[in-house]
Amino acid sequence: MPNQYLDVLRADLHPATRHHRATKLQCHVGNLVSAAAVVTGIGLLALSTACTSNPPAGDVARTPTTSATTTPPVTSTATRSRPQPSPSLPSASLPSAKTVYVFPIAGCKASASQSHHDYPASDIFAPVGCEFVSPVDGRVDEVTTVDRWNPKTNIGRDRGGLAVSVVGVDGVRYYGSHLSAITTGIKPGLQVRAGQRLGLTGNTGSARVTPPHLHFGISWPTPANHWWIRRGTVPPQPFLTAWRNGRQLSPAPTVLKTKRTYGPDTTCRSYC
Structure with missing residues (x-):
């Protein structure tokens, strides 16, 4: 061979x-x-x-060529990964929970005055014994449980008679006075909800000589006994009208603006 x-x-x-x-x-x-x-x-x-694997010595490894018209592989739905959730939006972009406001008198027909003497407030006329409720979630600020008003002296700090104020979650203080009674358990620091009863309408304080009503004031929070601020610094009428009609209108921006223009708070300025 x-x-x-x-x-x-x-x-x-x-x-x-x-x-x-x-x-x-x-x-x-x-x-x-x-x-x-x-x-x-x-x-x-x-x-x-x-x-x-490497070819044995003497053989030449060839690189496979790919046609330009090769169809891409088809991915089976059985092995397809689940879509990943989208990244969370920044907290500033998320809608915040709205503050709920309610009209401060419940269970009775009431009429709110569209003006007030000497300083911003509203007298909400209603029969004695109607519920005065917190207009917003918040905490009880100050409570006056003794009626010290004397018509002969008419001292400003005593005119309100029995009264309760609440600082809302919106940073605004809400004040109601001339009450006939304060609800048991209502005391400074207590957390309350919108619509929770604080007391009953009446005619204590200077309301002894007027028809029974709830004096309602809106202001910014202050140290205790700054009654000239507590009684009202912002006209509440547009907000009362909105809440009565079920609209959620916040007084917070107006209160903040008024506080900035009010200047230093040292003492009572009018009807003291």
């Missing part, structure tokens, strides 16, 4: 050559199976590591 045929026969019988050729055949078959799996939607899970 010629020597060149013997060399070919020896190469074919060499174990490394036989292993390499068998590996190539397995890879070829594996690629066909993978392509069929992609088409049927099963998806290709992994490639055999044998397809990336």
Whole structure:
């Protein structure tokens, strides 16, 4: 037998050559199976590591070429990851909970005055014994439980008779006076909710000489006994009208603006 045929026969019988050729055949078959799996939607899970094995010495590794018209693999819905949630919006972009306001007299027909003498406030006329309720969520500020008003002296700090003030969650103070009674348990620091009863309408203080009514004032919070601020600094009429009609109108911006223009708070300025 010629020597060149013997060399070919020896190469074919060499174990490394036989292993390499068998590996190539397995890879070829594996690629066909993978392509069929992609088409049927099963998806290709992994490639055999044998397809990336180095060829034996003497063989040349060839880089497979990809046609420009090759169809991209189809992803199976069974293995598709769930969509990730969108990043949270900044807290400033989220809508904040609205403050709830209610008309301060419940269970009775009441009529609020559209003006007030000497300083901003409203006299809400109603029969004795109607519920005076907190117009907003907040905490009880000051409570006056003794009627010290004397018509002969008419001292400003005593005109309100029995009274309760509440500092709302909106930072505004709400004051009601001339009460006939204060609800049991109402005391400074108590947390209250909008519509919670604080007392009953009446005619204590200077209301002894007028029809019974609730004196209602809006102001900014102050240290205790600054009654000339507590009695009212902002006209409450537009807010009372809104709350009676179910509209949520906050006096906070108006109160803040008024406080800035009021200047230093040292003592009573009018009708003292």
